[in-house]
C-alpha cells in the first residue's frame with residue numbers, strides 16, 4: 001500500500017518541549033506529483049520537510065519513502081541517496097567556482113569520472129548556468145545562486161525532491177525560471193514537494209496542495225478537486241450601455257449569484273453557478289435583449305481566493 005506513494009506518513013508528530021510543531025500528520029504524496037505545502041509562518045512546514053529529509057527525528061509516527069520506512073537512530077543512507085533536500089537557508093561557498101562547488105557535492109555522492117563530469121554538464125545546462133561554470137559563486141545573482149542550490153540538490157539524480165520555500169526573495173523573472181526547471185524535473189518523473197508562500201507559483205506548478213495550520217495538515221487534495229469543490233465560476237461582463245441596464249437584466253437570471261462592479265471600468269464580475277451551457281445561454285439572452293456586450297469572459301476563483309475561503313490566513 002505504502003509503495004504506491006512517494007511519501008506516506010502516519011500520525012507524524014514533532015514536539016519541542018511543550019510545543020507541538022507537527023501534529024499527527026497523515027500525508028500521502030503519489031509518485032510523480034508536484035505537491036505544494038502552504039500555510040502561515042510557524043505552521044510546521046519546515047519541521048515536516050526536515051523530518052521527511054531525515055534531518056529531524058520525529059517524536060512519534062512513521063515515514064515511508066517509496067514504501068520504505070525511515071528508521072530511527074539510523075543515518076538511512078540508502079533512502080538519502082534517493083532524496084534531494086533544498087533547505088530554505090542553505091549556505092553557498094562564495095569563494096568556490098560554480099563547477100568546483102558542484103563537483104564537491106558530486107564527490108560526496110561518490111559519483112565517479114567520467115560520469116561525474118557528464119552529470120555536472122547536464123545539471124548546469126538544466127539550471128542554465130553553463131556559461132557561469134568558471135565564475136565565483138560570490139559574483140552570481142540571487143536567482144542564479146538559487147538555481148545553483150537546486151543543481152546541488154539534484155546532482156545525484158534523486159527520485160524525490162523536497163524544496164523548502166525555494167522561490168522566496170526571488171524577483172518574478174527568477175521565479176519563472178525556477179518554475180520552468182521544476183516543470184522539466186517533473187516531466188522527467190521526479191516527485192516534488194515544495195513549500196511556498198507564493199500561491200500563484202504553486203497554482204501553476206502543483207498537482208496537489210496541502211495546507212498546514214498550527215502543526216496540523218488541515219487540507220490535502222488534488223488541485224483539480226480543490227477547484228471543483230471550492231472555486232466559484234465567475235464571468236466578467238463589460239457593456240457599452242449603462243451598468244444599471246445590465247444589472248437589471250442579471251437580477252432575473254437564476255444562475256447568477258451576485259456581482260460586483262469592477263472599478264474604473266464599465267464591467268461587472270458576476271458570480272455564476274452554471275456550467276458552460278448556461279453561460280452560453282446567458283450570453284445569447286443578453287444579445288437578444290439588445291444589451292451591447294463588449295466583453296464576456298468566463299474565469300475561476302484562484303488558489304488565493306480558495307485559501308481565504310477555507311478560513312486560513314493569507315500567506316503572500
Ligand SMILES: Nc1ncnc2c1ncn2[C@@H]1O[C@H](COP(=O)(O)OP(=O)(O)OP(=O)(O)O)[C@@H](O)[C@H]1O
Pocket residue numbers: 016019020021039040041042043044045046047048
Ligand atoms: N528547533 C526548534 N526548537 C523549538 N521550537 C521550534 C524548533 N523548530 C521549529 N520550532 C517551532 O515549531 C513551529 C513550526 O515551525 P516551522 O519552522 O516548522 O514552521 P513553518 O511553517 O516552516 O514556518 P515559516 O513559514 O515561517 O518557515 C514554530 O512555532 C517554531 O517556533
